[in-house]
Amino acid sequence: MRVVVLGGGYAGVVLTDKLEDRLPADVDLVVVDETGEHLVQHELHRAIRRPEFAGDIVVPLDDIFDRTRVEVATVESVDRDAREIALADGTSLEYDVAAVCLGAASAFYGLPGVEEHAVPLKRLSDASQIRSEFEALAESGGGTVVVGGAGLSGVQTAGELAAFAREENAAVDVVLLEQLDSVAPSFPERFQRAVRDELDREGVDVRTGVTVSRATDEAVETESGDVPYDVFVWTGGIRGPDALDGERVDVRADFSVDDRTVAVGDAARVVDSEGAAVPASAQAAVREARVAARNVETLVADAREHEDGFRPRLEQYTFDSPGWLVSVGDGAVAQVGPTVFRGTAARAAKSGVGASYLAAAGGAREAVALLSEEFGAAGDRE
Structure with a gap:
């Protein structure tokens, strides 16, 4: 019998780690991933300012697993009727x-020119490109970086670029655009306010209620007017x-797509046992994977x-977040229950979560490096 996990992101790694202990020894357990490496996606923005950090957020999948066979390949399609996965090499x-734990790709919503002119932030190569374009801009005398989207990824990217500009004494302005009326719009109001305060502290020009309609090679066009840019990140x-x-x-709360297939993490839109939509996040993917492993x-x-026969009874997942964490340049914001922390307390929480995750993924060296990188800076509790 063969069990195949598609993707080595958060959901795929945690799920496979659990299955190694749960499945009988004679089950062939295979992970298919196009790079053969696990990327700690929520820390990817760090590699823009600190390229040496890239080595600390990538863990070879072979170093994580004991009995799992890792197949480096790109998945082209999944035929659930034939129970067959087509790979790009034929x-x-x-x-x-x-x-199915294949994660998600950047959505450009068919907006003319956006995909053509913007750099996403999904891979180390994206972080490297953003850094190169930023450095070229700084060396040429300065200009404007526009970041489209103020979810957690956009907040972290904008904060990192603003801190980079300050650190390099570069005349680079960072503009963050968000269609909705607040930054981190999917999160609690107190968390939103603290994130906005940190962005303001970093000097990010935050513009909410701005809908992007298209992009040219010179400007992001919005319903509120054009926003000229030199570097555009989406x-x-x-x-x-x-x-x-x-x-x-x-998928519903048991993650089942059919009687032999589950979908977990950002590749799925999950509705939990209480009927609530589960947000796409690293935290959710890790927690989903633990339940999915049992299923x-x-x-x-x-x-x-x-x-053949009736589908077995599967465990239902309920999303219950212990809190939220986000880096904003040299600062951070954390919410645990109703309490929002900034500064030292938030950075310590972010460091602890990142380090414990890497350690659990088999990266003790990476955990030490992450702790060393992220501690520092004084701050206050809101």
Whole structure:
């Protein structure tokens, strides 16, 4: 019997780690990932200002797993009827149970010129390109960087670029555009206010209620007027992976797509056991994967015992966040329950979460480096 996990992101890594302990030893456990490496996506913005940090947020999948076979390949499609995965090199991989954890790609919503002119932030190569364009701009005398989208990724990117400009004494302005009326619009109001305060402290020009309509090679055009730019970064949304035709799979609280397939993490739009939509985030992906692992174990056991029959009873997932964390340049914001922290307390929380995650993923060296990088700066509790 073969269980295949598609993707080595947060959901894929945590799910596979749990399955190594849960599945019988004779089950062939395979992870398919196009790079063979796990990227700590929520720290990717750090590599813009600190390129040496890149080595601390990438962990080879072979270093994480014990019994899992890692296949480095790009998934082209999933045929659930045939239980077969088509790979870009023309080969295919059959499965008995599969978990789709392919993450998400940047969504450009068909806005003319945006995909052509903007740099997303999904890979280390994106961070490197943003850094190169920023450095060229600073060396030429300065200009403007526009970041589209003020979700957590956009907030972290804008904050990092503003801190970079200050650190280099560069005449570079950072403008953050958001269609809705607040930054971090999906989060609690107190958290939003603290994030906005940190962005203001970093000198980011935040413009909310601004809808992007198109982009040229000189300006981002909005319903409120043109915003000239020299560097354009887009973090304005997500879509499903190409292997799923750009769609995110709709799943209920047990993550099942059919009786042999589950979808977990950003590749899925999850509605939990209480009927609430689960936000696409690293935190949600990790928590979903723990429940999904138990459900995959159940599906495997059922597949071994019954060729056909009723779907087994699967565990239901309920999203219950312990809080939220975001870096903003040299600062940070954390919310635990109703309490919002900034400065030292927030940075300590962010460091602890990042380090413990890397350690759990088998990266003790990376955990130490992350702690060293992120501690510092005094601050206050709101």
